[in-house]
Amino acid sequence: MKIIDARVVVSSPGRNYVTLVIETEDGVVGVGDATLNGRELAVASYLRDHVCPLLVGRDARRIEDTWQYLYKGAYWRRGPVTMTAIAAVDIALWDIKGKLAGLPVYELLGGAARDGVMVYCHASGSTLDELSADFQRHLDLGYLAIRAQAAIPGLEKTYGIAPTDGTIYEPASGNAPQEDIWESGYYLDFAPQMMARLRSEFGYEVHLLHDAHHRLTPIEAARLGASLEPYRMFWIEDPTPAEDQSAFRLIRQHTTTPIAVGEVFNSIWDCQQLITERLIDYIRTAVSHAGGITHLRRIFALADLYGVRSGSHGAGDLSPISLAAALHVDLSIPNFGVQEYMGHRDPVGNVFDVGYTFRDGYMHPGDQPGLGVTFDEKAAARYPYDPKYLPVNRRRDGSVHDW
Ligand code: KDG
Numbered sequence: 001m002k003i004i005d006a007r008v009v010v011s012s013p014g015r016n017y018v019t020l021v022i023e024t025e026d027g028v029v030g031v032g033d034a035t036l037n038g039r040e041l042a043v044a045s046y047l048r049d050h051v052c053p054l055l056v057g058r059d060a061r062r063i064e065d066t067w068q069y070l071y072k073g074a075y076w077r078r079g080p081v082t083m084t085a086i087a088a089v090d091i092a093l094w095d096i097k098g099k100l101a102g103l104p105v106y107e108l109l110g111g112a113a114r115d116g117v118m119v120y121c122h123a124s125g126s127t128l129d130e131l132s133a134d135f136q137r138h139l140d141l142g143y144l145a146i147r148a149q150a151a152i153p154g155l156e157k158t159y160g161i162a163p164t165d166g167t168i169y170e171p172a173s174g175n176a177p178q179e180d181i182w183e184s185g186y187y188l189d190f191a192p193q194m195m196a197r198l199r200s201e202f203g204y205e206v207h208l209l210h211d212a213h214h215r216l217t218p219i220e221a222a223r224l225g226a227s228l229e230p231y232r233m234f235w236i237e238d239p240t241p242a243e244d245q246s247a248f249r250l251i252r253q254h255t256t257t258p259i260a261v262g263e264v265f266n267s268i269w270d271c272q273q274l275i276t277e278r279l280i281d282y283i284r285t286a287v288s289h290a291g292g293i294t295h296l297r298r299i300f301a302l303a304d305l306y307g308v309r310s311g312s313h314g315a316g317d318l319s320p321i322s323l324a325a326a327l328h329v330d331l332s333i334p335n336f337g338v339q340e341y342m343g344h345r346d347p348v349g350n351v352f353d354v355g356y357t358f359r360d361g362y363m364h365p366g367d368q369p370g371l372g373v374t375f376d377e378k379a380a381a382r383y384p385y386d387p388k389y390l391p392v393n394r395r396r397d398g399s400v401h402d403w
């Protein structure tokens with residue numbers, strides 16, 4: 001089953017997506033997501049210039065061999081660009097394998113280990129009243145787990161606040177990074193007030209999540225975790241920049257608030273210390289940034305040994321192909337925790353036709369052969385690439401801070 005073509009499509013149906021299309025001699029087509037927000041063309045070039053020529057003529061059925069060939073064969077290992085490119089190939093090959101077998105990918109991964117995949121959505125507001133209204137709206141939609149973010153008084157701009165015009169929160173913009181000001185002190189005082197308000201209004205039944213987005217020092221993160229303990233969080237996410245893995249030892253010494261980390265990780269080696277030292281509770285690696293289905297399963301298997309659950313990244317800057325691939329993995333692994341689901345708004349639906357469904361707080365990848373996502377290349381051509389950058393944070397003194 002030879003691969004006869006591998007092509008990269010960069011399009012922007014509302015936001016930028018890089019899609020890899022692999023075609024076999026029998027006319028079976030598989031698709032993979034190669035989107036890396038703000039660095040899209042680097043992955044497109046890695047694939048077009050260095051990977052696609054190697055794929056033509058290879059056996060599409062040999063997924064593990066192709067993964068090892070691309071990872072070990074590059075000599076230069078890991079990193080977001082490399083691992084996103086390998087992920088796109090891997091996801092597309094699993095899609096092809098499912099189509100060849102006439103089975104949804106989750107069946108090839110061992111079958112369903114649960115009936116549905118609990119997802120969490122994003123609620124936000126520029127005031128606590130607005131957050132409350134948005135929280136209620138998501139409860140009414142059936143969500144059982146909700147991430148809450150509100151604008152921090154005293155700061156002009158806060159991460160994670162969606163516009164009120166119904167559009168999705170999308171931080172990337174313009175021809176250069178927008179610059180925001182960050183002040184940890186305001187945030188640390190405000191975060192417990194936000195959670196107190198939500199718990200007093202909505203009770204303790206709903207799972208409550210929050211993203212600190214890598215901004216705190218270890219001792220500040222410890223303070224945040226301790227101050228949120230009364231509100232029994234499902235997790236706090238990315239309290240500190242996660243490349244400093246031993247920082248989590250300090251956080252752990254001070255708080256029992258569960259911790260989720262890993263959306264910027266690309267490989268099992270990035271997570272190894274956090275998992276094996278039991279420094280986190282949820283590992284958030286994304287299927288499209290951490291080497292695809294093959295490698296993500298390896299990460300989750302390691303996590304399972306140490307009582308760490310999955311909580312895959314699922315922001316809107318990952319295409320519907322990523323979400324579908326994540327759902328197939330989520331449905332089949334023993335240590336699933338929760339799946340992020342920001343959703344995609346039109347015109348994304350004009351380009352990606354999806355088989356996954358949402359009902360009563362749970363998603364299901366559907367039972368179409370493969371991933372269950374059809375990518376319309378002609379429609380994608382109507383939405384040309386639109387260069388955008390993620391923002392940069394500065395402190396008041398002008399120094400660059402983690403965003
Ligand atoms: O591109 C960056 C986003 O994916 C990230 O800011 C979203 O932190 C995020 C989340 O938890 O969804």
Ligand code: MG
Nearest residue numbers: 211237238263
């Ligand atoms: Mg996050």
